[in-house]
Amino acid sequence: MPLDRPVILLHGWTMRGALFGDLCARLGEGARAPDLPGHGADRCGPASLEAAVDMLDAEVARAGPEALVVGWSMGAAVAWAWLGRRGGTGAAGLVTVDMSPRPVNCEGWELGLLGQTPERLRRNTEEIHSDWPAAAEKIATTMFADKAGAPGFSRAEALAQVLSNDPGRMAAYWDDMMAMDLREAARDVRIPWRVAHGARSRVYPAGTAEWLAEGGAARVTFEQSGHSPHLEEPEAFAEMIRSFDAELSGR
Numbered sequence: 001m002p003l004d005r006p007v008i009l010l011h012g013w014t015m016r017g018a019l020f021g022d023l024c025a026r027l028g029e030g031a032r033a034p035d036l037p038g039h040g041a042d043r044c045g046p047a048s049l050e051a052a053v054d055m056l057d058a059e060v061a062r063a064g065p066e067a068l069v070v071g072w073s074m075g076a077a078v079a080w081a082w083l084g085r086r087g088g089t090g091a092a093g094l095v096t097v098d099m100s101p102r103p104v105n106c107e108g109w110e111l112g113l114l115g116q117t118p119e120r121l122r123r124n125t126e127e128i129h130s131d132w133p134a135a136a137e138k139i140a141t142t143m144f145a146d147k148a149g150a151p152g153f154s155r156a157e158a159l160a161q162v163l164s165n166d167p168g169r170m171a172a173y174w175d176d177m178m179a180m181d182l183r184e185a186a187r188d189v190r191i192p193w194r195v196a197h198g199a200r201s202r203v204y205p206a207g208t209a210e211w212l213a214e215g216g217a218a219r220v221t222f223e224q225s226g227h228s229p230h231l232e233e234p235e236a237f238a239e240m241i242r243s244f245d246a247e248l249s250g251r
Helices: 017-027 049-063 074-085 118-130 132-142 155-163 167-179 183-187 206-213 234-248
Strands: 007-010 068-072 093-097 193-198 218-222
Touching: 007 017, 007 049, 007 074, 017 234, 049 074, 049 167, 068 074, 068 234, 074 093, 074 167, 074 183, 093 234, 118 132, 118 167, 132 155, 132 167, 193 206, 193 234, 206 218, 218 234
Parallel strands: 007 068, 068 093, 093 193, 193 218
Antiparallel strands: none
16 A cells, blocks of 8 residues: 655665665655765765755655655754754654664763763764774674674675765764754654664664653664664564554544
8 A cells, every 4th residue: 555645764874865775665656765965876965964954854845744754863863953943843754763862972861872981982983084994894883783784785785885975074974963962852843753763773772762752752663673673674664654654644
């Protein structure tokens, strides 16, 4: 059965829209996965969260206010920031996938990146700015529950994708994400919301999804997945989107 509304799929940092190709095929006509600025076909575009939010604004204007926005990792941050501009509304529904509204841990907030400390953040940031191949190895390794990768997208393919990006643009995005605090925007989401995450994520703790769902969103756990459930459990993820679409239509 075709979906009742357009779906806008926002990929994560260092990735590209084509990573949603299998999901788009499962969902059918109406699902669209653009490349965020600085990624994929827009590799030379401006590399900032603000530019990505502007892109989403244009995508929703094209699709209409009945669109369902799905944001994976950094794509979720783009969605929260966009909703924050609009008072928490502007689309029919939201799905976020394994992301924290504040990736940096601090006193009173331990729901950012797993195991992150100020010293580890300093080292990671230095590596991202000065040794992109080494950083890329770590990014590809932590994407999945299984180090070998996901069905249809191996760790080797993930590494090649990460390395295909311009290192300077990826470093600029990293700096934006490490500076952001979208907790208020996440708390102010006023549209139906599914908080998806992988039970075996090596990027964010399960407690992050719990915190995000406290305001009334529904938490959806993919038990066999890490940071990329749409790749690791593709049919289960597609079915979650289908059922949410039907719920939004009152079916």
